[in-house]
Amino acid sequence: MTSPESLARSIRETVAALVEADVALVANTTVALGNRVSWAHLRADDDGVPFRQTPTVGTFRRWLELQHYSFIMTDGALVQMTFDFEAGEISRHRLALVPFPYVVARDEFSVFEISDILELYSEMPHDEISLRSMVRFDFDPAAASENHPHSHLTVNSSSCRIAGEAAMYPRDFLRFIYRNFYPEDWIQARPILEGLASSAAASFLSQDQRREPHLAWTRS
Amino acid sequence: MTIDVVRGPITDHVAADALSEAASRVAGEGTLYLGYPILATADERVEIDALLVSSGFGVTAFKFDSSQPSDESFWKKLADEQDSMYVALESNLSKHESLRRGRQFLIPIRTATVSAWAPQATAVDSDANFVDPTDLERFISTGEAFDPDVYRSLESALQRVTTIRPAKKRQNLQRSDSRGATIKVIERGIANLDRWQKRAAIETPDGPQRIRGLAGSGKTIVLAMKAALLHAQHPDWNILVTFASRALYQQFEDLIRRFAFAHMDDSYDPERLHIMHSWGSRERPGVYKTLAETLDTEFLSWQKAQLKFRSGDPFASACKEVLDASDAHSLTPRYDAVLIDEAQDLPPEFFQLVHKFTKDPKRVVWAYDELQKLDDSEMADLEGLFGVDSDGSAVVSLKNQENAPRQDVILPICYRNSPWALATAHAVGFGVYRDGGLVQHFENTELWTDIGYAVVSGDLQPGEPVTLTRSTTSTPRYFQERVTPQDAVLVAPAFAESTEQDEWLAYSIQTDLREGELRADDILVVLPDAYTSKKRFSQISAALAERGVTSHLVGVGSSVDEVFVSDSVAVAHIYRAKGNEAAMVYVVDSQFANARADEVSGRNTLFTAITRSKAWVRILGWGTRYEAIAAELAQVQANNFNLSFTVPTAAELSEMRRVNRDAQAARPSLLTFDQLLAQIDAGAIEFSRLPRSVRTKLENFVRSTDE
Numbered sequence: 001m002t003s004p005e006s007l008a009r010s011i012r013e014t015v016a017a018l019v020e021a022d023v024a025l026v027a028n029t030t031v032a033l034g035n036r037v038s039w040a041h042l043r044a045d046d047d048g049v050p051f052r053q054t055p056t057v058g059t060f061r062r063w064l065e066l067q068h069y070s071f072i073m074t075d076g077a078l079v080q081m082t083f084d085f086e087a088g089e090i091s092r093h094r095l096a097l098v099p100f101p102y103v104v105a106r107d108e109f110s111v112f113e114i115s116d117i118l119e120l121y122s123e124m125p126h127d128e129i130s131l132r133s134m135v136r137f138d139f140d141p142a143a144a145s146e147n148h149p150h151s152h153l154t155v156n157s158s159s160c161r162i163a164g165e166a167a168m169y170p171r172d173f174l175r176f177i178y179r180n181f182y183p184e185d186w187i188q189a190r191p192i193l194e195g196l197a198s199s200a201a202a203s204f205l206s207q208d209q210r211r212e213p214h215l216a217w218t219r220s
Numbered sequence: 221m222t223i224d225v226v227r228g229p230i231t232d233h234v235a236a237d238a239l240s241e242a243a244s245r246v247a248g249e250g251t252l253y254l255g256y257p258i259l260a261t262a263d264e265r266v267e268i269d270a271l272l273v274s275s276g277f278g279v280t281a282f283k284f285d286s287s288q289p290s291d292e293s294f295w296k297k298l299a300d301e302q303d304s305m306y307v308a309l310e311s312n313l314s315k316h317e318s319l320r321r322g323r324q325f326l327i328p329i330r331t332a333t334v335s336a337w338a339p340q341a342t343a344v345d346s347d348a349n350f351v352d353p354t355d356l357e358r359f360i361s362t363g364e365a366f367d368p369d370v371y372r373s374l375e376s377a378l379q380r381v382t383t384i385r386p387a388k389k390r391q392n393l394q395r396s397d398s399r400g401a402t403i404k405v406i407e408r409g410i411a412n413l414d415r416w417q418k419r420a421a422i423e424t425p426d427g428p429q430r431i432r433g434l435a436g437s438g439k440t441i442v443l444a445m446k447a448a449l450l451h452a453q454h455p456d457w458n459i460l461v462t463f464a465s466r467a468l469y470q471q472f473e474d475l476i477r478r479f480a481f482a483h484m485d486d487s488y489d490p491e492r493l494h495i496m497h498s499w500g501s502r503e504r505p506g507v508y509k510t511l512a513e514t515l516d517t518e519f520l521s522w523q524k525a526q527l528k529f530r531s532g533d534p535f536a537s538a539c540k541e542v543l544d545a546s547d548a549h550s551l552t553p554r555y556d557a558v559l560i561d562e563a564q565d566l567p568p569e570f571f572q573l574v575h576k577f578t579k580d581p582k583r584v585v586w587a588y589d590e591l592q593k594l595d596d597s598e599m600a601d602l603e604g605l606f607g608v609d610s611d612g613s614a615v616v617s618l619k620n621q622e623n624a625p626r627q628d629v630i631l632p633i634c635y636r637n638s639p640w641a642l643a644t645a646h647a648v649g650f651g652v653y654r655d656g657g658l659v660q661h662f663e664n665t666e667l668w669t670d671i672g673y674a675v676v677s678g679d680l681q682p683g684e685p686v687t688l689t690r691s692t693t694s695t696p697r698y699f700q701e702r703v704t705p706q707d708a709v710l711v712a713p714a715f716a717e718s719t720e721q722d723e724w725l726a727y728s729i730q731t732d733l734r735e736g737e738l739r740a741d742d743i744l745v746v747l748p749d750a751y752t753s754k755k756r757f758s759q760i761s762a763a764l765a766e767r768g769v770t771s772h773l774v775g776v777g778s779s780v781d782e783v784f785v786s787d788s789v790a791v792a793h794i795y796r797a798k799g800n801e802a803a804m805v806y807v808v809d810s811q812f813a814n815a816r817a818d819e820v821s822g823r824n825t826l827f828t829a830i831t832r833s834k835a836w837v838r839i840l841g842w843g844t845r846y847e848a849i850a851a852e853l854a855q856v857q858a859n860n861f862n863l864s865f866t867v868p869t870a871a872e873l874s875e876m877r878r879v880n881r882d883a884q885a886a887r888p889s890l891l892t893f894d895q896l897l898a899q900i901d902a903g904a905i906e907f908s909r910l911p912r913s914v915r916t917k918l919e920n921f922v923r924s925t926d927e
Contacts, residue, residue, distance in 0.1 A: 012765055016758040026776055027758035029765045040770040040788065067777045071758075110751075112523070113775050120523035123502070 002197060004032035004085050010196055011037070011081070011170060015071045017192045023178070023185035025109055027071045030081070038082040039070045054157065055134055057101045061118060069098075074185060076100030076114055079177065081170065093139045095173045097181065099132035135177075139167040141204070150204040153215055164215040165203040171196035172217070223247045223274065224415070227625045228255030228422045229453050232269070235284035235334050235353060237623065239270055242356035250274030251378075251415070256422050258452045259308040260485030265452075266308040269334075273378065275371045277363030280330040281305040289337050299348035302331035306347070318373035326370050330363060375415075393737055400737030402702045403803040403835055413441065416631050421445035423625035424557070424583065428616050431587040431629045434671050435831055436636020436801070439587035443559045444472055446585065448479030450557050451493045457556035461495045462507050462574075464565035465799045467783075469497060469504075472561075498566055499535060508539060511573060515545040536567035543573055553579040562799070563588035571605045575615065582616070590671055630670045632694045636801055638708040639690035639699060641830055641837050643861040644853065648813060649827035652865045653855035655848060659819050660876055661868050676862060682869040689862045703835055705861060711853045715842035718759065718809070725806055725840060726763040729789060732804055733769065740770065741784040744802035745791040746829040748812035748822070753793035756809065760791055794825050797832055805833035810841035814848050820880045 011030040018024035028039040053059075060078070063069065069078035077099045084092035100114075102121040109117065121128065136154040144150045149163035168176070171193050178189045199219050223243050230236045236254050243252045253271040260266065270282040283301055287294075306329055314325040332349035334356070351359045366374070390404045413421070420431055421442045431439055447461045461472055472495050480488040500506015501521055512519040518541075525534035555578050560566065563586040571586070578584055606616040618627040634642060646652070651659040662668070665680040672694025678686035692700070699708075712728075715721040725745070732738045745760065747753045757773040764771045774783050774792035783800045784790050790802070807829040815822040826849075830837050841849055856863075868876065 009766070012762040016762045019755050019758040026754040026773060027761060028772070029761045029770055031765055031770060040765075040772070065777050067772060072776075112526075115775075115777065116523050119502075120521070120527075123521065123524070 004035055004037050007083060008032040008037045014192060014195055018189060021188050021192060023074060023189045025072045025074050028067050028069055030070055035085040057129060060098060060101055064115060074106055076104060076109060090167050093167055095137040095168055097135045097177050101129050103130050137168045137173060149209055162215055163205055163209040165205055166199050166201040166219060169197050169199040171198035224251045226251060226253045226419045226422050230255045232284040232286060238353040239282060239334060239356055242360060243272055246357050246360050247274040248276045258483045259312050265484060266304050268305055276365050277360055278330060278366060279327055280332060280363060281309055283333045285333050285335045298333045299346045302333060302348045306331050313377060316377040319377055327374060328364055398737035403742060405702055406698050406835055414633055417442050420629045420631060421449065424450060425625040425627050426581045426583060428582060428618060429585040429627050430618055432590055433631035434634040435589040436634045437631035438635060439631060440471060440561055441475060443561050443587055444475035445479045447493060447559050448476050448483060451488055452483040458554055459493045460555045460558045462498050462560050464498055464562035466497055467799055468561060498570060508542065511542050515542060515549055517542050517545045533567050536569045539567060539569035539573050543569055546576060551577055553577050555579060557583040560586040568605050572607050575606050632672050633696060634672060634694060635696055636834060637831050638703055638835060639695045640705040640708040640861045641833055643690055643863060644709050644856050645827045645830040647856045647863055648852060649823050651823060652863050653852040658865060658868060659823060660880060661873060663873060665867055680867060682867050685866045687862050687864040708836055710838045712838060712840040714846055714850050718842055721808060721840050721842045722760050722763040725808060726767050728838065729764060729769055730767040738804055740787050740789050742803040743789045744797065744832055745789060745806045745808060746797045746832060747793045748809055748825045748829060750793040750795055757791050764789060794828060798828060801832050801834050803834045805837045806840065808840045810839050810849055811843050811846035814845045
């Protein structure tokens with residue numbers, strides 16, 4: 001299907017185009033390291049933050065400092081995309097939208113650095129922190145079980161696993177994000193995202209899983 | 221050849237002057253240190269009142285004592301003091317391999333106490349000497365001459381106060397002539413203080429002192445050593461070291477700690493020696509923050525100040541608030557000495573504040589870079605900085621008097637940049653080869669020679685043609701030995717579009733890492749335009765990633781000024797690049813310097829970008845606006861990196877300043893839209909390259925003002 005290098009390249013080109021079109025704020029470099037496509041991990045002292053914990057504002061700050069993101073959205077939210085490959089196919093992924101903890105006027109981001117905005121807003125009363133949840137799509141057939149679908153969507157709590165039909169490829173994921181959370185950017189982002197690969201897989205879901213509310217979409 | 225006198229703190233001026241005169245008459249080549257050095261033995265601190273190092277007459281350490289002898293033990297005590305001096309000096313100097321042959325220490329050291337009550341015959345059986353002030357000339361001339369090689373080794377050993385080891389370990393270097401190997405040599409060479417730096421550090425007047433020099437002339441090290449020395453000499457003093465960029469915290473703490481150890485064999489006392497950023501933040505103390513709190517005024521963080529004071533310099537306005545508050549309540553001066561680094565980046569209001577809370581005799585030392593000011597205002601003169609009295613005279617004035625520590629100091633050697641990069645940077649900064657002539661120039665033409673240029677032909681007089689070149693004495697040898705001019709400054713071919721430029725950039729960086737043996741964190745890519753830096757970064761990093769090179773945009777992730785990350789090439793816009801340097805610097809989008817409206821600012825940006833390089837700089841640009849810049853750069857090279865121009869007359873200078881002031885008024889601060897509009901109208905900023913939200917706002921703004 002594709003190789004890690006060519007996926008990394010298509011993501012880089014797409015993100016650069018998104019930034020150019022002002023529907024993304026700033027990029028980190030997406031690279032292919034062996035079988036993994038992710039953002040370039042820069043720091044030796046990088047301890048990361050385990051996903052099991054519920055992310056806090058402090059988590060966001062740490063991720064920002066360590067540059068744990070593929071790119072940043074126009075409202076400061078972090079987009080994190082990691083894909084693992086096996087035999088030319090995506091075998092695993094972790095995709096997340098991590099919202100900026102505060103609601104900030106967009107043009108402030110073109111004037112101040114993101115870290116400065118975070119700093120400034122954190123001096124405001126705690127009541128100003130916005131209650132947006134991280135949105136995460138995981139795909140990991142190897143970890144699949146009764147209560148753990150191959151592909152699932154997690155919101156609010158790590159125990160949440162809304163089953164999804166298939167892996168979310170880059171185009172599927174980014175279209176979902178833009179369409180649902182960035183409607184004013186969606187029109188411009190849409191043609192740019194066409195350059196990315198999308199899923200053509202058959203459904204993984206079992207009958208039982210299909211009986212509960214789940215995520216389904218038509219794939220080519 | 222006469223003796224060089226360096227004046228540290230002197231308690232006994234009569235004796236010091238007598239010694240200084242005697243040495244000047246007799247000694248010839250060498251240095252007389254007064255009030256220096258301070259050394260430590262295992263048990264105690266040893267203060268040496270004077271140290272004479274003379275090629276013709278050896279090394280002698282002096283103690284001044286004007287007390288009356290009481291009994292036998294008096295002389296014994298003075299002899300013991302001399303023994304301590306000898307021991308401390310010997311143990312300190314014998315650490316240097318060049319001053320030993322095998323286990324033998326090569327430097328004969330004499331000691332003497334200068335006392336008007338010198339005993340007729342030596343009352344004590346020792347190597348101690350007791351000299352009457354009137355007998356100093358004879359005493360000095362009985363010293364032994366040095367072997368010239370040993371003398372030179374001694375001079376450089378004395379210059380090396382402490383070993384400042386280069387931070388990066390460079391292993392895996394395969395070739396001795398690779399870039400990696402060259403930068404290793406350069407980093408080692410920067411580790412010593414030269415005699416100007418040492419002198420500037422030791423001499424501190426009882427009053428203000430200004431230290432100037434090009435960026436990279438070692439002012440930070442000089443200030444650090446000065447602070448450590450003052451602290452060692454006056455442990456009860458409250459001393460403040462402050463600076464404009466947070467990146468210097470680390471540097472000052474590190475340097476002062478080392479110098480303190482060298483002189484006191486102990487760490488410094490943080491209760492007495494304060495190292496503080498000029499502003500401060502929520503987490504860290506700062507000068508402005510401390511004062512605001514003392515005076516019960518609201519402390520504004522940088523971000524808050526930006527929002528509160530929408531025009532002008534937010535720090536100046538914040539300091540003004542505190543200044544006004546200090547008029548209402550009285551402010552008890554608390555510091556005996558204040559040392560300020562990066563003075564060119566601090567507003568006059570800050571200096572006035574500092575002046576207020578420094579005790580008399582107002583020992584305020586400030587260091588600044590000539591030509592480093594990105595915001596285009598001249599470094600305020602003394603009246604501008606410290607203000608004027610009620611009778612109109614400047615609050616602070618500087619004078620270099622004979623036989624006194626100098627108040628106005630210049631450091632001539634630039635360690636950071638190659639002479640060719642400097643000449644190129646100055647040529648572009650001033651517009652030496654610009655079609656239409658210079659855009660800016662010093663008022664005082666002597667400054668050219670002060671900052672290390674030599675006159676090749678012509679005359680540095682208003683209206684006269686002149687040709688200047690970097691003098692060899694202001695150029696560290698390692699540049700001449702290891703780097704060629706053509707490699708030091710490379711001007712890339714003019715590109716039609718940014719994609720071509722970015723592609724060339726990526727290819728060149730890939731080569732640096734492979735064949736050049738450089739590390740990724742040796743490389744800095746500078747973007748002159750802060751506004752468009754995020755977009756440019758995504759394009760540049762994509763081009764680099766295509767070639768397997770990782771890069772990062774400085775400043776996005778963290779408020780703390782971290783620029784370099786291992787294994788990643790740093791890409792920074794000019795405000796983030798400032799204050800940092802890298803072995804290899806790529807200045808991209810250089811056509812930015814050709815901004816029609818505010819040329820000075822654009823050119824200063826290019827100047828700053830070029831002077832980030834420790835060894836090599838590559839200048840790139842694209843589009844039609846680049847052609848003029850490329851032509852100027854070609855002229856510099858064609859002229860062998862000499863600068864040929866006609867020195868402006870006073871009338872021409874004032875015309876230049878007028879033009880620049882007008883242009884400055886039109887330049888945007890990042891927050892006001894009407895200033896932005898003026899820039900767009902003048903063609904200095906491309907409307908389409910602005911972030912969309914800003915464009916929308918501008919359009920709305922224009923619409924609303926039209927209505």
